[in-house]
Amino acid sequence: MRNIEIDELGATPITERKVEVVERKGLGHPDYICDSIMNQVSVELSKEYMGRFGTIMHHNIDKGMLVAGEVKTKFGGGVILKPMRIIFGDRATFEVEGEFIDVNNIAIDTAKQWLRDNMRFVNPDLIEYQVEIASGSAELTDIFKRKNAILGANDTSAAVGYAPMTPTETIVLETEKHLNSPGFKERFPESGEDIKVMGLRIGNELQLTVADPLVDMFIESERGYFQKKDELLEEIKAYVSERTELRTSVYLNMLDREGRGMGGIYLTVTGTSAEDADSGQVGRGNRVNGIIPLNRPVSSEAAAGKNPVSHVGKIYNVLSHRIASEIYMNVPDLREVYVWLLSQIGEPIDQPKIAAAQVIMEKGSIGSVEKEINEVIDKELANIREFCMELAYGRIAVV
Structure with a gap:
């Protein structure tokens, strides 16, 4: 028997609360880049371990950092004066029964490929890479040698997920994805990837504040910048108004000030503020x-980069949302669902200390x-x- 508890929550649903705040850091945001690259390193290591040894070995690549450059x-x-630096951190398995795993090159090659696939104006060969991944501790590594079908948790940790997403949460997420979609970039190539969307709902009014760095190679003057900005703003307004019943206001690049030259406009060389800011x-x-989602309970663990078979900071983080969604979709008469999962270190991950809805x-x-x-x-x-296994092969997004 699993330790499952179910309770009715005496709370006002998020959609009925007067104020709701939701943020989305987009594709080219430095934090998003770090999460995505480090998680992809975990995916590529998992594939390497599975392909060569038939099992996923100990690794956690969740301490990465992107150091801004200078342009x-x-x-x-414009020109790049000092390159960005990507630092890979934490632990991995470098050797199994005398066979060497080239963790460092897997990490660097993965980062370069992710940048090629996602950042149009970042040359991955011009970035500096610093690999600080080391071997893991004996006790945590031993978890992977115990040959159990279900591994023990490598930490005592808790996670929470919920369903459904509110209209505000959905439009914030969809707006960023639209602005970073291939079709949008084809129509507006000057739009950079480092897009952030902040949503504020007060009653039935939704205010979206969007940051979108324009790429300087497409901008010939300050006047040209503000013309492009106006076009982008109208496009965003049209997109949002068609997809929500809320009264909407949209604001774009609010730090801009006409007449201040480069100091009054949001221009980048590469489309990301990681280039120098x-x-x-x-x-x-x-x-x-x-x-x-600032109105929701959220997990404190960073899921990206953690191993997908014993690290509950990743597994329970994602699984709690999946369980909440399954409950909401399959059980009638529910407004909101919250699912809490707590592990106990060493115990099988399918037997949490508590699973509470x-x-x-x-x-x-x-x-x-x-x-x-x-x-x-x-x-x-x-x-x-x-x-x-879905997590291990990157079939489930974690950012």
């Missing part, structure tokens, strides 16, 4: 459902749905090995 922006195209770090970006009912009583909720939680935990 000189210029109308028509802002460093990045794993765990400071979006939660695993793609947003930073808190629900806000649409109608009826908790007793009418308790059995169905229990069955959903039990089923998802029973299938945790398959879930971990």
